[in-house]
Amino acid sequence: MSENAKNAVQRAMIYCRARITKDEPLRYISHLDYASMMQRAIRRAKIPAAYSEGFNPHMKLSFASALSVGVTSNAEYMDLELARPMEEHAIGESLRPALPEGVRLIALRVMAGKPKALMSLTDEAVYEITVPLCGAFSDAQKVLEDFNATKECTFLRKTPKKTREIEVRQYLCGNLYAEAAEDDLLRLVMAIRITPGGSVKPQEILALLCERFSLLVHAETALVHRSALLCNGQDLLSAGGAKP
């Protein structure tokens, strides 16, 4: 039996799924940097993480959906494979003090057996955009009504390489909602479908509302926050557990 095969047999097949946050102090770090931050926190916490084989072993840690620079979140999910069993509460107790300001551990679950990958489970994300209003709140509401009345709506996605037209309504679960917040702020809430064929970014929806529907806001100071990541409308923590 090869060395790798032996190790595969010896793998404990115990996984820990956690819901964590990316708060204000970490708003401007990238997804990759967020992942290395978490690996270092796990090492500080002395949680027995499993590592891959080979010349460049890496911690077996995976995330649900990458978050862009500038976006905060209450709904980050990660799966960590453990090299040996550890109690749920013990993991939490070790991890919490090792997390930097800007990450909170909300919930955690230990699963026996390899769960379905978070990335493939995730089918919906809910975002809140907070942005200063230039006009009246009622004008903004009217814009949303107009938008919500459309069946199809296209957006020009410009990347350094090419410009592509995408239809955004197919990626929205239902309508956009708006509420007035303190200090002349507008809070926009949107549920976005994440599909194998693609998705749309919350910032793109905002840009579209400004460009096509004349929403009057200071878009350059918009703050984006992810409030949920779901699978069939369920929290990812309870979705796609262990295979029988």
Add this chain to the structure above:
Amino acid sequence: MVSLTPDLLQAVTKPARYTGHEWNSSGKCHADVSCTFAFSMPDVYEVGMSNLGLKILYEILNRRDDTAAERVYAPWVDMEAEMRKRGLPLFSLETRTPVREFDFLGFSLQYEMIYTNVLNMLDLAGIPLLASERGEGEPFVVGGGPCVYNVEPVADFFDLFVIGEGEEVLGELVSLFVAWKREGRPGGRKEFLRRAVGISGIYVPSLYAPRYDAAGDFCGMERLDEAAPAVVYKRLMRDMDEAGTMEKPVVPYIDIVHDRIMLELFRGCSRGCRFCQAGMAYRPVRERSKERLRSLARKMADVTGYDEMSLTSLSSADYSCLDGLVDDLMEDFAGEQVSFSLPSLRIDSFSIGLADRMQQVRKSGLTFAPEAGTQRMRDVINKGVTEENLLQAVSAAFEKGWKSVKLYFMLGLPTETDEDIIGIARLAKKVVDRYQEIKGKRGAKVTISVSCFVPKAFTPFQWAAQDSLEEFERKQHLLKENIRDRSIQFNYHDARVSRLEGVLARGDRRLSKVIFEAWKRGAKFDGWSDQFHEEYWLDAFEALGVVPEYYNGREREKEEKFPWEHTSPGVSRAFLWTERERSLRGELTPDCRRGRCTGCAVCPTLDARVIDREARS
């Protein structure tokens, strides 16, 4: 507190350079302390955060209850433009306090090409650039780092300099400040600076005036105050086990240049390479004990979560207990997926064996520094390495499975001939061929990285002329023509930058005006090839009537007075001259740590001694 709005942070690249909050960073309330100290390296975050000296001093000062130490680095050009547009002053990372509100602003001067960034940062902070124009209540601007061994070109911009190792002296400076402040700041900043020269290792340039003779040559430093010592000798830690050090390094969120734990094995190197300022300036060798290093390694890994550790020193493979230390670390970190690296490999098979043991986890490339292409040239610079040493080392490496090797060389060394340059290409080719002999196939990747030699103060080559720009470029071309194997990649430095470095490295106080003028014309980030504009400097020299060749292109007389000798690492001029003479005869000088004393005078002058742990046990 400076407010960083989302539209600002979203307009710049890598905003996390400016947002702080890193793990292990400090953040004391300024109202609770008597002294605030902003530490800076005048380069971008990723470079500044990689500096070991600043990490050590940051921790040492923050251990004091009466002091808050914070960090500030040079904003990249996009952030600088936004800050200027919005009228935001330079601020600290921890509490976003404007830097001009600190009591001290300390700059680590790692290389000459970063001087204009100091000016730019002072300007962004709203602090007068010239020390003479700073008022009461403005920070004392402090300089430290390797450039202090010729600090005159930037003397006008600093209130004081720390010469040598800062672990103790900074604390003494802070205590002096706290006492002066408690007394009600008698006599103002002038009085504080007068008191500061009472601390060994502190140089206050405003208490000295350089004198020039009728021909315009430097002829001596006049002391303007009797309190100022004629020569400020460097401070040093006599025992590295006792010295306060880094135990809880800040862990950045973004990738920095050296993104790993740095475990400092020892200070100093006495191999005596004649081009090397560090080798002359950081003497004597002082090793940490294996036990101390082992406990520091454990502690730092636990509090950072890093999975990489670099065993750093000027020449790490020379650490007397390295074999045992590596065994211990391997045992201590077994199963923890920590990778270790030696940044500087000695050219022998012992080093390869070690590197092989240490890189059980990850196998990166190997780097060696033969420095010159022929034996004659290596003897001139006292690099006691033979071609056979190098070929044995690479053979061992290829046998262990390495494929890529990087070799460092210099062009423009004193007495260099075209034969020495072609020798670099020949040596690289021999390395490529050696791979084929061992492996029976091609496949080696050999990178030769060739810099342009810059003569530095306090080295045996401090009297030497630097090659002209034309000569450097001719030599680069000659070398390129002689490299015919496609497995060899040739990297070389911009000779224009090295020439300018050559001016600043042995310049005098008259250059302060040139640096100011170049900055005014737009010079900053001169060490970054995409930001370097030679014309700002050429125009500045011309506008002020300063001839750069006076500083870099001239062979100096034996008895010529140098404007750097009043801030001294303790190595004697007589020793340096003897080394120069031996160099011209191609004579080697052995390492003093085990053998005979070579008479550099550092130990008796500074009351220090070599600490070699193996010799002691």
